[in-house]
Amino acid sequence: MDEVTELETSGRQTPTLDFYGGSLMSGFPLFFFVLWAILQSAFFGIGNPNGLVVGILLGLIFGMFFARGDWKHYANAIFDGMTQPVAATAIVAWLWAGMFAETLQAGQFVKGLVWLAHTLQFGPELFPAVTFILAALLATGIGTGYGTTIAFCTLFFPAGVALGTNPVLLFGAILAGAVFGDNLAPVSDTTIVSAVTQNSDIGGVVANRFKYALIAALASLVLYGVAGFTMAEAEIPTGAENLLTQTKNPGGLIHLVSMLIVIVAAIRGRHIIEAITWGLAAAVLFNLLFGLCQVADILLFKIPETASVAKDLAFLPFVQVVPVGSEGVSGSLYSGAIGFFPLIVLVLLIVAAAQIMIKGGGFQALEDVLLQRIIKTVRGAETTMVLGTAIVNAMITINTAAEIAIAPYISRIGRRFNINGYRRANILDANTSALGYIFPWSGGVLVGYTAISGLVDEYTWFTEANIVSPASVWPYVFHGWLLVVVFLLAAWTGFGREYETDRTSEEVSRV
Amino acid sequence: MIFFDSWSFRTNRPVFSEGETVELFATGFDRDSETLLARVGDTILRIKDASPDLVDQKLSVRITSFNPSESTGTAELLDVFETSDF
Numbered sequence: 001m002d003e004v005t006e007l008e009t010s011g012r013q014t015p016t017l018d019f020y021g022g023s024l025m026s027g028f029p030l031f032f033f034v035l036w037a038i039l040q041s042a043f044f045g046i047g048n049p050n051g052l053v054v055g056i057l058l059g060l061i062f063g064m065f066f067a068r069g070d071w072k073h074y075a076n077a078i079f080d081g082m083t084q085p086v087a088a089t090a091i092v093a094w095l096w097a098g099m100f101a102e103t104l105q106a107g108q109f110v111k112g113l114v115w116l117a118h119t120l121q122f123g124p125e126l127f128p129a130v131t132f133i134l135a136a137l138l139a140t141g142i143g144t145g146y147g148t149t150i151a152f153c154t155l156f157f158p159a160g161v162a163l164g165t166n167p168v169l170l171f172g173a174i175l176a177g178a179v180f181g182d183n184l185a186p187v188s189d190t191t192i193v194s195a196v197t198q199n200s201d202i203g204g205v206v207a208n209r210f211k212y213a214l215i216a217a218l219a220s221l222v223l224y225g226v227a228g229f230t231m232a233e234a235e236i237p238t239g240a241e242n243l244l245t246q247t248k249n250p251g252g253l254i255h256l257v258s259m260l261i262v263i264v265a266a267i268r269g270r271h272i273i274e275a276i277t278w279g280l281a282a283a284v285l286f287n288l289l290f291g292l293c294q295v296a297d298i299l300l301f302k303i304p305e306t307a308s309v310a311k312d313l314a315f316l317p318f319v320q321v322v323p324v325g326s327e328g329v330s331g332s333l334y335s336g337a338i339g340f341f342p343l344i345v346l347v348l349l350i351v352a353a354a355q356i357m358i359k360g361g362g363f364q365a366l367e368d369v370l371l372q373r374i375i376k377t378v379r380g381a382e383t384t385m386v387l388g389t390a391i392v393n394a395m396i397t398i399n400t401a402a403e404i405a406i407a408p409y410i411s412r413i414g415r416r417f418n419i420n421g422y423r424r425a426n427i428l429d430a431n432t433s434a435l436g437y438i439f440p441w442s443g444g445v446l447v448g449y450t451a452i453s454g455l456v457d458e459y460t461w462f463t464e465a466n467i468v469s470p471a472s473v474w475p476y477v478f479h480g481w482l483l484v485v486v487f488l489l490a491a492w493t494g495f496g497r498e499y500e501t502d503r504t505s506e507e508v509s510r511v
Numbered sequence: 512m513i514f515f516d517s518w519s520f521r522t523n524r525p526v527f528s529e530g531e532t533v534e535l536f537a538t539g540f541d542r543d544s545e546t547l548l549a550r551v552g553d554t555i556l557r558i559k560d561a562s563p564d565l566v567d568q569k570l571s572v573r574i575t576s577f578n579p580s581e582s583t584g585t586a587e588l589l590d591v592f593e594t595s596d597f
């Protein structure tokens with residue numbers, strides 16, 4: 001079989017961009033970006049995607065100095081990359097997903113889950129397992145693991161500590177729930193990137209990854225149950241009331257319906273934009289019908305008092321007259337969409353850098369090395385895809401950025417063995433989601449740590465001793481670890497594997 | 512139920528039958544025998560009378576012969592599809 005592997009690497013497209021130092025130098029912009037991302041996020045501890053934009057811009061600028069001949073070809077490759085459908089599709093899906101997620105948050109979805117936890121009356125031993133389930137539920141609904149981590153570290157974490165639950169285990173359970181949703185939710189940014197970059201429909205990808213997520217989640221649930229009973233209980237802080245009673249609202253649970261509308265519609269083959277639109281419409285309707293929030297929480301025009309129409313329109317529920325200098329637009333639709341702007345710019349630039357690497361033959365050169373020397377079998381290819389994604393995500397704090405950077409490799413290595421789009425997308429996303437919430441420098445861990453640290457100022461009984469260090473939580477993010485294990489086992493055993501000849505993933509309908 | 516699709520173990524060397532029509536990516540070109548190759552898992556299909564330009568393209572092919580003991584076969588090109596990812 002080795003002989004054929006070598007034959008397979010011949011007969012490819014001739015590079016159209018020439019670089020000093022050979023074709024691998026066409027990968028300079030992406031390589032520079034990865035180094036920048038590691039430096040910024042892991043070493044400097046700055047988890048800000050805006051900073052990454054500068055990293056990829058500088059990578060593209062410095063990369064140009066290695067290009068031979070007229071630089072206009074290099075510049076044109078940037079434009080070619082940015083106009084790839086892969087970027088446009090991800091961007092549109094993100095904007096819709098952002099609006100939906102924020103509208104669910106505005107509609108007190110979290111408070112609904114708090115009510116559920118309070119009503120079920122679990123003791124400190126089972127609280128981590130319950131927290132895992134509820135965090136997974138929220139993350140699957142709103143698609144953002146970071147948002148889930150912040151919400152749960154702010155509400156459930158102090159409530160669990162007040163019950164006497166082991167805080168390290170509890171933080172691990174919150175992060176594990178975030179991993180679950182980040183991986184499975186059709187509105188998750190990483191799900192969208194995984195599907196779009198592997199030419200697969202989002203609904204199909206979600207339905208197809210259910211098996212891996214379920215196996216890892218069930219095992220995690222058992223582990224949280226066992227660990228909850230065996231790990232020493234923390235001392236119950238004096239002065240801590242049952243916090244869950246103060247922030248609960250059963251009405252928020254109606255958004256389980258909004259969430260299901262999106263999931264069912266996407267899996268039934270509706271375009272993701274259509275599926276989210278139905279979910280968004282339902283969420284807005286529920287919010288207003290059940291008084292979960294005001295119109296202004298969804299959309300608000302803040303008109304300056306000097307505007308001629310200010311007084312005439314002030315009666316409208318989505319208008320507020322404000323002092324000059326405070327004007328603007330706000331609400332969940334606004335903040336949900338705006339929240340994705342840095343990532344949108346980043347994906348455009350990364351896809352441009354990937355295009356330069358494709359045109360410069362860098363991908364081909366790397367692929368040749370991988371296929372001739374390392375990857376000899378489909379089992380080896382899938383193992384490389386799992387470990388490659390995991391390593392890049394372990395290094396780059398912001399997991400969506402890491403996913404975009406590794407996605408072209410996953411696509412090309414997978415297609416060399418005709419592994420179909422669903423399987424490729426699932427390998428890519430599971431290991432992206434998992435590794436984004438485990439290590440002390442991971443974005444998910446850092447946002448959770450920041451939220452937990454802020455509790456000292458909020459509750460008098462919550463002391464520095466209750467804060468969980470990011471360095472101590474990594475062994476307890478069970479769902480994250482188990483997803484990686486499930487995929488390694490799946491690569492070795494062929495569990496869930498599908499080839500292009502078995503079933504071709506439906507391409508995401510372009511916008 | 513769509514959630515329970517592909518809860519199974521798939522072989523490294525998929526088997527094809529003569530006359531079967533499948534869609535796949537062309538994965539390489541053997542310059543010695545001037546044959547387009549499509550690797551599916553660890554199975555190799557040789558596509559006759561096809562251009563090296565089709566490498567990385569999605570194709571529809573009909574299997575013309577298959578040897579399960581060696582996991583190799585031949586196929587004829589039926590159609591070429593447009594693809595738009597990396």
